[in-house]
Amino acid sequence: MKDFLESVLRGVGTGSVYALLGLGFVIIYKATRVISFAQPAFMLAGAVLTTYLVGPLGFFLGLAAAAVLTGGVALGVERLAVRPMIGRPVFTVAIITLGIDIAVRVVVNAAIGLDVRQVGDPWGLKVWKLPGGVQVEQRHVAMVVTTAVLIAALFLFFRYTRTGLAMRAASYDQEAALAQGVSVGAVFALSWALAGALAAVAGTFAAVGGSVSESLWLIALTALPVIILGGLDSLPGAVIGGLAVGTVQELTATYQGSLPWLGGNISVVTPYVVMFLVLLVRPYGLFGTREVERV
Amino acid sequence: MRNRPLLRTSYKQELALLDTTSKKVAVGILLAAGVALPWLVEDQLLQLIGLACVAAIGAIGLNIVTGYAGQVSLGHAFFLAIGAYTAAAIAGDPDARTTGYGITEILIWLPAAGLVAAVAGVLVAPLATRLRGLYLAIVTLGLVFIGGHVINEWSSLTGGPGIGRQPPAPTLLGYDLNTGDAFLTRDQKLYLLMFVLLVLAALAARNLARSRVGRAFTAIRDRDIAAGVMGVNLARYKTIAFGVSSFYAGCAGALLYVGIGYFDPTSFNLLLSVQYIAMVLIGGAGTISGAVLGAFLITLLPRLIREVPSFLPFISNSPAESPNAYQLETVLYGVLIIVFLIFEPRGLFGIWIRLRNYWKAWPFSY
Numbered sequence: 001m002k003d004f005l006e007s008v009l010r011g012v013g014t015g016s017v018y019a020l021l022g023l024g025f026v027i028i029y030k031a032t033r034v035i036s037f038a039q040p041a042f043m044l045a046g047a048v049l050t051t052y053l054v055g056p057l058g059f060f061l062g063l064a065a066a067a068v069l070t071g072g073v074a075l076g077v078e079r080l081a082v083r084p085m086i087g088r089p090v091f092t093v094a095i096i097t098l099g100i101d102i103a104v105r106v107v108v109n110a111a112i113g114l115d116v117r118q119v120g121d122p123w124g125l126k127v128w129k130l131p132g133g134v135q136v137e138q139r140h141v142a143m144v145v146t147t148a149v150l151i152a153a154l155f156l157f158f159r160y161t162r163t164g165l166a167m168r169a170a171s172y173d174q175e176a177a178l179a180q181g182v183s184v185g186a187v188f189a190l191s192w193a194l195a196g197a198l199a200a201v202a203g204t205f206a207a208v209g210g211s212v213s214e215s216l217w218l219i220a221l222t223a224l225p226v227i228i229l230g231g232l233d234s235l236p237g238a239v240i241g242g243l244a245v246g247t248v249q250e251l252t253a254t255y256q257g258s259l260p261w262l263g264g265n266i267s268v269v270t271p272y273v274v275m276f277l278v279l280l281v282r283p284y285g286l287f288g289t290r291e292v293e294r295v
Numbered sequence: 296m297r298n299r300p301l302l303r304t305s306y307k308q309e310l311a312l313l314d315t316t317s318k319k320v321a322v323g324i325l326l327a328a329g330v331a332l333p334w335l336v337e338d339q340l341l342q343l344i345g346l347a348c349v350a351a352i353g354a355i356g357l358n359i360v361t362g363y364a365g366q367v368s369l370g371h372a373f374f375l376a377i378g379a380y381t382a383a384a385i386a387g388d389p390d391a392r393t394t395g396y397g398i399t400e401i402l403i404w405l406p407a408a409g410l411v412a413a414v415a416g417v418l419v420a421p422l423a424t425r426l427r428g429l430y431l432a433i434v435t436l437g438l439v440f441i442g443g444h445v446i447n448e449w450s451s452l453t454g455g456p457g458i459g460r461q462p463p464a465p466t467l468l469g470y471d472l473n474t475g476d477a478f479l480t481r482d483q484k485l486y487l488l489m490f491v492l493l494v495l496a497a498l499a500a501r502n503l504a505r506s507r508v509g510r511a512f513t514a515i516r517d518r519d520i521a522a523g524v525m526g527v528n529l530a531r532y533k534t535i536a537f538g539v540s541s542f543y544a545g546c547a548g549a550l551l552y553v554g555i556g557y558f559d560p561t562s563f564n565l566l567l568s569v570q571y572i573a574m575v576l577i578g579g580a581g582t583i584s585g586a587v588l589g590a591f592l593i594t595l596l597p598r599l600i601r602e603v604p605s606f607l608p609f610i611s612n613s614p615a616e617s618p619n620a621y622q623l624e625t626v627l628y629g630v631l632i633i634v635f636l637i638f639e640p641r642g643l644f645g646i647w648i649r650l651r652n653y654w655k656a657w658p659f660s661y
Contacts, residue, residue, distance in 0.1 A: 034429075035432075035433070084637050085636070088640070090428065090429060091367050091428065091429070091432070092576075092640065094429060094432065095632060095636060096632065096633050098572070099628075099629040099630065099636070100629065101629070102569070102625060103625075103629030106622050106625045106626045107626070109622075110618070110622060221565070224433050225433070228433050228434070232429065265444065265447075268440075272437035273441065275433075275434070275437055276434070279422070279426065279434060283425045283426055293520055
C-alpha cells in the first residue's frame with residue numbers, strides 16, 4: 001500500500017510535467033492544426049537557459065526569464081519557418097517542425113557541453129513524510145503546484161481576456177475570426193510563444209533533482225502519446241492524459257519487477273502501449289472532437 | 296510528328312515506362328554508368344554508394360505509403376529493423392551466441408526479410424484505416440518506440456544494446472559475396488548486388504505506381520472520401536500500401552545490415568525514421584526518381600560535409616570541439632528539410648522538372 005501510494009504521488013508529479021508539455025502541443029494544434037515536433041527542442045532549450053540564468057537571477061526569476069526567452073525563440077521560429085507554410089498540408093508543416101527540432105537541438109546540445117549542468121532548484125531530492133510512513137518528494141509537490149497555477153492562469157486567460165477570446169475564435173473558425181477583425185497571424189505567433197514558454201517550464205521541472213542532459217528531450221516525446229490519449233484539440237484532455245500517463249508509468253516502474261519477461265525498461269514504453277489501447281476504442285482520443293467528414 | 300515529345304497517338308505511348316527518346320538514352324547511360332562504376336571509383340566510396348542504393352530501396356518503400364498513398368508513416372525504422380534481424384537470424388552462424396540458422400543464400404534470406412516485414416506492415420494497416428493524418432503519424436511513432444524496446448530486450452536475437460550481432464553473410468547461388476576474389480573485391484561485389492537490386496526495386500515500384508493499384512493509391516492520397524465513393528476499397532488499398540512499403544523496408548534493412556556491417560539495436564530509432572522521411576521529402580514525394588535522388592543526397596551528405604573543414608577552418612573535424620563537422624551535418628540536415636519544404640515542395644525532382652522545362656522552352660521564357 002505504501003509503495004502504491006508513493007508511486008501514485010510520484011506519478012502525479014511527473015504527470016504534471018507531461019500535462020504542461022501536452023498543453024503546449026494542444027495550444028499549437030488548436031491554433032494551427034499542426035503538431036509541433038519542435039516542442040522537445042524548446043523544452044531542452046528552456047532547461048539549459050535556466051541552468052545559465054539561475055546563477056545571476058535565482059531559481060524562480062531564472063525560470064521565468066528562461067520561459068520568456070524560450071517563448072521568444074519559439075515566436076521567431078514560427079515567424080521564420082512556419083508562417084510561410086500557411087495553407088499547405090499539415091503533414092508538411094509537421095515535418096518542418098521536425099527539421100526545426102533537429103537544428104535547434106544541435107545548438108542547445110552544444111550549449112550543454114561536457115559539464116554537468118543543474119537547474120539549481122531549492123528542492124533537490126528532499127522528502128516530506130506523510131502519516132503512515134508515506135514519503136512524498138518535495139519536487140513532485142512543486143511540480144503539481146506549478147502546473148496547477150499555470151493551468152488556472154491559462155484558464156483565466158482563455159476565458160476572460162480579449163486575446164484569449166480571439167484565440168478561441170481563431171481555433172474555432174479561422175476565416176470567420178479573420179472577418180471579425182482577429183489577427184490570425186498574431187494568434188499563431190502567440191500560441192507558439194505560449195507553447196515554448198510552457199515547454200521551458202516543463203523542461204526545467206523535468207530536470208529538477210537531476211541534471212540537464214541531451215536525453216531530456218525524450219521526456220517531451222512522451223507528451224505525444226499524452227495528447228493523442230486526451231485528444232489532440234482538448235486542453236482538459238492534455239491535463240488528464242498527462243496525469244494518467246504519469247501515474248501508469250510510475251506504477252509500472254514500481255511493479256515491473258513482478259513481470260520480468262516484459263524487460264527492464266518497460267515503463268518507458270507504457271505511454272505508447274496505453275495510447276494504442278485507447279485508440280483501438282476511441283480513434284480521436286478520450287476528449288478529442290470527432291472530425292466531421294464533408295464531401 | 297514522331298519526334299514531338301508530348302504528342303501521343305495511342306494509349307500504349309501514354310502509359311509507356313520510358314515515353315521519350317531522351318528518357319531512354321538517359322536511363323541507358325545511367326545504367327551503363329552504374330555497372331561501370333566499380334572499375335572507376337575507389338572501394339571506400341563504392342561502399343558508400345552501395346549504401347545509398349540500399350537507402351534508396353528503403354526510401355522508395357516509404358514513398359509508396361507516404362508519397363503515393365498519402366499515409367504518413369514515422370514507423371519506417373521499425374520495419375527496417377524487422378527486415379534486418381530476420382535476415383541476420385536466417386543467415387546467422389548456428390553456433391554463435393545469437394539465434395542463427397546458417398542459411399546464407401541471399402535468394403532465401405532477402406525475400407524472407409521482406410515478407411516478415413510485410414506481414415508486420417499488414418498487421419499495422421488496420422490502424423491506418425481507423426486513423427487519419429497526424430494521429431496516424433504519432434501512432435506509427437509509437438511503433439518505433441515499442442519495437443525499439445522489444446529489440447533492446449530480445450538479446451538472443453539482436454545481441455543486446457551496445458553489443459549487437461554479426462550481419463547476414465551473403466552468398467548468391469553458392470557464389471560467396473562476402474570476400475574478395477581474383478576478379479572482384481568484396482565492396483565491388485556488394486555494390487553490384489545492391490545496384491542491381493535497386494534497379495529491380497525501382498522498376499517494380501514504377502510499374503506498381505502506373506497500375507490500377509497505383510492509381511488507387513493516388514486517389515486515396517488526393518481525397519480519400521472521393522476515392523471511396525468512386526469504388527476504391529480504402530481498407531484494402533491502405534493494407535496493400537503498408538504491406539508493399541514494409542516489404543521494401545524489410546529488404547532495405549537486411550541489405551543495410553550487410554552494407555554497414557554492424558547495427559546497434561538502439562539505432563533503429565526515431566532519427567532513422569526521420570532520415571527516411573527526409574529522403575522522400577527532399578527528393579520529391581510521389582516520384583520514384585525523387586526518392587532515389589533524396590536517398591543518395593542524404594547518404595552522401597556526411598561524406599560531403601567531412602570536406603567542409605578544409606574550406607572553413609573555424610569548423611573542426613574533431614567531435615570534442617564545437618562547432619564541429621558532426622554538428623554541422625545534423626544542423627544542415629534539419630535546415631535542408633525546412634528549406635526544401637518551404638521553397639521547393641516537390642524536392643530535387645521539382646528542381647529537375649523546372650530545369651527541364653526551362654531548356655525545353657529555351658530561348659523563350661515560358
